[in-house]
Amino acid sequence: MLHRAGHGSVEVVAGVMFSGKSEELIRRVRRALIAGRRVQLFKSHLDDRYGGQFRISSHDGRQIDAEPVSNSVQVAEKVRPDTQVVAIDEAQFLDDGICEVVDALADAGMRVIVAGTDMDFRGEPFGPMGLLLARAERIDKLHAICVVCGDPATRNQRLIDGKPAPAEGPTIQVGGAETYEARCRRCHEVPTRDRAQRELLLRRGRGWEGV
Numbered sequence: 212m213l214h215r216a217g218h219g220s221v222e223v224v225a226g227v228m229f230s231g232k233s234e235e236l237i238r239r240v241r242r243a244l245i246a247g248r249r250v251q252l253f254k255s256h257l258d259d260r261y262g263g264q265f266r267i268s269s270h271d272g273r274q275i276d277a278e279p280v281s282n283s284v285q286v287a288e289k290v291r292p293d294t295q296v297v298a299i300d301e302a303q304f305l306d307d308g309i310c311e312v313v314d315a316l317a318d319a320g321m322r323v324i325v326a327g328t329d330m331d332f333r334g335e336p337f338g339p340m341g342l343l344l345a346r347a348e349r350i351d352k353l354h355a356i357c358v359v360c361g362d363p364a365t366r367n368q369r370l371i372d373g374k375p376a377p378a379e380g381p382t383i384q385v386g387g388a389e390t391y392e393a394r395c396r397r398c399h400e401v402p403t404r405d406r407a408q409r410e411l412l413l414r415r416g417r418g419w420e421g422v
């Protein structure tokens with residue numbers, strides 16, 4: 212990796228599914244293309260919403276294709292030394308090593324833009340997103356609309372056969388039959404976790420009584 216004097220930085224676009232992270236990433240990449248910057252775009256191969264192809268075009272006819280990656284090492288290997296802007300979509304599916312990679316790229320003078328879902332379906336930090344948020348110079352947390360009440364949504368609701376999925380399921384379901392909705396904190400349901408929390412609160416309550 213070439214070390215250049217320049218103002219490298221890390222920007223994270225975080226938020227729930229459907230909050231417009233990809234739209235915002237595309238907007239920033241399109242503007243970088245208009246500015247004539249050399250841009251590389253990556254996305255996790257786990258995301259197939261774009262039918263395997265994810266291309267961003269600017270109105271002046273320049274375009275780039277997203278390069279699929281499965282881990283942070285592949286990002287490091289694929290970045291060309293003369294690249295000025297590195298954009299990564301669906302970063303929640305990558306490993307924690309992506310933190311060192313984006314730091315190294317920013318130290319080398321590149322502008323790094325990372326988009327990802329910051330919380331898993333339980334409401335816990337998703338993959339490396341918490342660590343990336345801590346390291347970023349700039350953070351934008353986007354909200355969707357809660358499909359239940361219409362308030363700003365921050366949580367991913369996992370549903371299996373239309374019912375809220377319990378906390379024990381895997382964080383990443385590949386090819387599963389589940390669906391997702393954007394919901395606010397109040398409308399977000401994780402049955403087993405909710406029950407466990409209630410039991411903990413009750414136990415604490417009894418503890419207080421015994422003092």
Ligand code: ADP
Pocket residue numbers: 226227228229230231232233234235354355356357358393
């Ligand atoms: P993300 O990358 O955060 O998943 P996208 O940029 O792919 O989001 O999609 C955002 C778009 O999703 C919105 O512009 C809107 O048209 C659509 N959408 C679907 N459901 C919702 C919702 N519940 N709240 C907000 N936008 C939604």
Ligand code: ZN
Pocket residue numbers: 357358359360361362394395396397398399
């Ligand atoms: Zn709600």
